[in-house]
Amino acid sequence: MDGTSPPDADASANKAGHVAVEDAVSTKVQKAAAPLYVSRIKVHPKDVKGLYRRIKWAVLALCLAVYYLAPFLRWDRGPTAPDQAILIDLPGRKAYFFMIEIWPQEVYFLTGLLILAAITLFLVTSLFGRLWCGYACPQTVWTDLFMWVERKIEGDRNARIKLDAAPYTAEKIVKRTLKHAAWIGIALATGGAWILYFDDAPTVVRDVFTGNATLTQYFFIGMFTATTYTLAGWAREQVCTYMCPWPRFQGAMLDDQSYVVTYEDWRGEKRGKLAKAAPGVDPWAGRGDCVDCNSCVAVCPTGIDIRDGQQLECIGCGLCIDACDAVMDKVGRPRGLIRFDTLANQACRAKGEPATHKFVRPRTLIYAGVLAFVGAVMLVALLSRATVELNVLRDRAPLFVTLSDGNIRNAYTIHVLNKTHAPRDFTLAVSGLQGAVLGVAGSDVAAAPVVTLAAKPDSVATYRVFVTVPSQSVRGKASSPVRFDLKPREGRGHADYDSVFLAPGR
Amino acid sequence: MPTKIEKDEITGTETTGHEWDGIKELNTPLPKWWLWTFYATIIWSIGYFIVYPAWPTLSGNTKGMLGWTQRIEIAQRLEEAKTARAPFVGRIEKASLDQIRSSPDLLNFAMAGGRSVFAENCVPCHGAGGSGAKGYPNLADDSWVWGGALDDIHTTIAYGIRNANTQSRVSQMPRFGADGVLNAKQIDDVAEYVLSLSKRSTNADAVKRGETVFSENCVACHQEGGVGSTDLGAPNLAANIWIYGGDKATIVESVRNSRAGSMPAWTGRLDDATIKMLAVYVHALGGGK
Numbered sequence: 178m179d180g181t182s183p184p185d186a187d188a189s190a191n192k193a194g195h196v197a198v199e200d201a202v203s204t205k206v207q208k209a210a211a212p213l214y215v216s217r218i219k220v221h222p223k224d225v226k227g228l229y230r231r232i233k234w235a236v237l238a239l240c241l242a243v244y245y246l247a248p249f250l251r252w253d254r255g256p257t258a259p260d261q262a263i264l265i266d267l268p269g270r271k272a273y274f275f276m277i278e279i280w281p282q283e284v285y286f287l288t289g290l291l292i293l294a295a296i297t298l299f300l301v302t303s304l305f306g307r308l309w310c311g312y313a314c315p316q317t318v319w320t321d322l323f324m325w326v327e328r329k330i331e332g333d334r335n336a337r338i339k340l341d342a343a344p345y346t347a348e349k350i351v352k353r354t355l356k357h358a359a360w361i362g363i364a365l366a367t368g369g370a371w372i373l374y375f376d377d378a379p380t381v382v383r384d385v386f387t388g389n390a391t392l393t394q395y396f397f398i399g400m401f402t403a404t405t406y407t408l409a410g411w412a413r414e415q416v417c418t419y420m421c422p423w424p425r426f427q428g429a430m431l432d433d434q435s436y437v438v439t440y441e442d443w444r445g446e447k448r449g450k451l452a453k454a455a456p457g458v459d460p461w462a463g464r465g466d467c468v469d470c471n472s473c474v475a476v477c478p479t480g481i482d483i484r485d486g487q488q489l490e491c492i493g494c495g496l497c498i499d500a501c502d503a504v505m506d507k508v509g510r511p512r513g514l515i516r517f518d519t520l521a522n523q524a525c526r527a528k529g530e531p532a533t534h535k536f537v538r539p540r541t542l543i544y545a546g547v548l549a550f551v552g553a554v555m556l557v558a559l560l561s562r563a564t565v566e567l568n569v570l571r572d573r574a575p576l577f578v579t580l581s582d583g584n585i586r587n588a589y590t591i592h593v594l595n596k597t598h599a600p601r602d603f604t605l606a607v608s609g610l611q612g613a614v615l616g617v618a619g620s621d622v623a624a625a626p627v628v629t630l631a632a633k634p635d636s637v638a639t640y641r642v643f644v645t646v647p648s649q650s651v652r653g654k655a656s657s658p659v660r661f662d663l664k665p666r667e668g669r670g671h672a673d674y675d676s677v678f679l680a681p682g683r
Numbered sequence: 684m685p686t687k688i689e690k691d692e693i694t695g696t697e698t699t700g701h702e703w704d705g706i707k708e709l710n711t712p713l714p715k716w717w718l719w720t721f722y723a724t725i726i727w728s729i730g731y732f733i734v735y736p737a738w739p740t741l742s743g744n745t746k747g748m749l750g751w752t753q754r755i756e757i758a759q760r761l762e763e764a765k766t767a768r769a770p771f772v773g774r775i776e777k778a779s780l781d782q783i784r785s786s787p788d789l790l791n792f793a794m795a796g797g798r799s800v801f802a803e804n805c806v807p808c809h810g811a812g813g814s815g816a817k818g819y820p821n822l823a824d825d826s827w828v829w830g831g832a833l834d835d836i837h838t839t840i841a842y843g844i845r846n847a848n849t850q851s852r853v854s855q856m857p858r859f860g861a862d863g864v865l866n867a868k869q870i871d872d873v874a875e876y877v878l879s880l881s882k883r884s885t886n887a888d889a890v891k892r893g894e895t896v897f898s899e900n901c902v903a904c905h906q907e908g909g910v911g912s913t914d915l916g917a918p919n920l921a922a923n924i925w926i927y928g929g930d931k932a933t934i935v936e937s938v939r940n941s942r943a944g945s946m947p948a949w950t951g952r953l954d955d956a957t958i959k960m961l962a963v964y965v966h967a968l969g970g971g972k
């Protein structure tokens with residue numbers, strides 16, 4: 178080591194590590210030198226310590242904890258409904274999310290939820306850049322976890338590069354086998370946890386381990402294990418750069434007031450190795466703060482050089498900030514040569530002006546406004562969600578029946594949706610037809626203006642109902658509008674349905 | 684075939700040696716993974732040939748190793764369905780029609796079973812939903828030639844009408860015109876009277892004359908006022924429901940040549956439980972009494 182080489186970015190890094198960091202070249206530069214079609218250049222991100230790395234570990238732990246523990250949360254809904262807080266009950270055709278219960282005809286709640294999530298993503302991105310990508314995206318979280326395992330088994334960046342180049346010795350085989358076994362183990366746990374959201378979680382866990390789970394469950398475990406293993410183990414940053422649509426339109430969410438990971442080129446350039454200066458001469462005179470140590474490139478999980486400016490591949494994870502800050506500490510220059518900042522601030526700083534930042538801008542206002550609006554609509558819809566619903570299907574054959582006393586009768590199939598957890602009796606009445614009386618098929622109840630229909634808890638009750646009308650009420654009208662009104666015997670709620678009543682038209 | 688291997692200058696790849704208008708095709712082999720997938724499917728298909736029935740032979744086809752055919756599978760499925768239904772069918776066999784109707788789960792089963800059997804056997808004549816057609820009674824209305832109580836409907840389905848079954852329902856309307864019992868004038872008058880029963884007559888004098896003809900010839904079966912008799916299978920002429928049509932020409936035709944629709948007996952074709960389910964279903968179509 179002579180004095181011309183830059184101080185080690187990482188105090189714990191060994192000699193070999195140091196050399197390799199120097200050699201780190203972003204994938205972009207490597208590719209630029211190659212012909213049109215090049216296969217993937219493997220990225221070997223170096224370990225790094227610092228603020229953003231710590232935040233990243235914390236978010237990772239939180240995400241994983243939520244993912245694995247959420248299915249075990251209980252939520253009491255009474256004896257007729259499952260008590261799992263988050264559950265997608267496919268056979269029962271219902272979805273539960275704490276106090277929210279979604280029936281198939283209410284999937285628009287799901288749409289609303291997705292819209293909310295999308296707009297939140299827009300808002301956060303326009304304020305703070307790709308926080309989602311760098312910290313919370315499952316692809317990032319699991320890739321990070323897989324890289325940690327890889328680092329533990331195969332060593333840090335340089336050891337891995339060496340191992341990659343080395344021939345297959347017993348040691349390499351052992352390490353590789355260990356690594357893939359650990360990966361598959363994590364993938365299995367990931368895939369296994371996925372199905373917990375679709376059935377009673379404790380039962381599923383027991384069934385899976387005792388071999389009593391269904392073939393479908395094992396299939397999905399297998400499928401999610403395979404996808405986790407390939408995506409987090411092999412595909413990694415390629416998912417972000419080639420498969421994920423999000424980077425492609427994030428540019429539309431960002432403007433020069435958004436916080437992004439930036440390199441202060443006005444301060445860093447002209448970069449170069451720190452030369453040993455004569456005593457009394459400032460080694461920093463006439464040059465930038467960047468000592469061209471390439472630490473920022475070596476730690477980047479997507480293999481890019483942030484000093485090239487804003488790039489599609491940058492997921493905004495901030496690891497390069499940690500790496501550079503460590504270098505700046507070493508060489509005694511101020512931190513933040515790479516930092517979270519807005520492009521507008523950077524322009525100001527470059528000119529030596531005080532930085533100003535605007536959180537409130539037309540775009541953030543619009544996103545926040547839309548977010549509040551959709552949220553309010555969802556809330557109102559949820560709060561006013563009916564616990565009873567009515568569906569009416571007119572019989573097609575016969576269209577109508579003329580009875581011996583000349584009265585006209587139509588038959589309807591009535592579906593009563595009782596969304597409460599208790600059995601309920603409902604009254605059904607029709608309006609719009611003079612003298613209409615109702616009767617229920619299969620029951621001996623005489624025709625009456627109002628009939629009672631019972632429905633079991635959480636279920637759809639089906640009845641065939643006859644509506645009989647004196648012929649003079651529909652004389653000359655082939656079709657008359659009719660409205661069905663359904664009310665629970667006790668409690669609030671109400672549902673109606675508009676249908677038609679057909680008659681001979683004579 | 685090209686005599687010597689030729690390499691493309693720019694890419695360094697071999698060409699196939701074929702040339703069209705000076706353009707040569709590069710010899711780019713299929714990717715290995717594609718080829719291996721293809722070979723794997725071939726091997727897979729050979730396994731298929733052996734395991735499943737596949738090849739035609741002179742006397743049939745190869746049987747495969749598992750002895751599996753779709754026919755056997757269907758038969759198994761049908762058998763399973765039958766076993767699953769057996770407890771219900773057994774209960775329906777034992778229960779009376781009224782018991783079926785008053786037990787919700789039996790009723791449910793009977794309605795579902797009845798619906799499918801009706802669709803298979805009865806719809807061609809009586810129409811979907813029992814809507815009826817000319818000559819075939821509407822089963823959803825409340826007018827019944829042979830009675831609309833559960834037992835009546837059951838008997839009608841089981842033994843049919845005017846067929847060779849010894850218990851078949853039988854009645855015969857005379858051919859008043861064809862056999863010369865009434866003359867054309869009398870038939871016209873009696874038709875006018877029948878029309879008047881549903882308040883559609885336009886000729887009061889003819890009605891008066893027709894009433895006499897009716898009381899002398901028709902009352903025995905169609906009863907006083909034409910209300911009909913389900914015991915005799917004589918339709919109600921006073922209700923505005925007609926099997927063959929209610930206009931005067933149709934009524935004249937009915938009186939002149941008589942009508943005698945027939946329905947097969949379903950005992951022997953359908954088992955007892957099925958006939959019971961059918962009866963319950965038809966009763967619930969809307970007209971049951």
Ligand code: SF4
Pocket residue numbers: 438473476477478479480481482483490491492493494495496497498
């Ligand atoms: S350039 Fe920096 S912030 Fe962007 S992905 Fe690489 S390490 Fe993360």
Ligand code: SF4
Pocket residue numbers: 445448466467468469470471472473474484500501502504514515
């Ligand atoms: S930006 Fe920082 S980490 Fe990157 S090469 Fe320059 S001094 Fe090293």
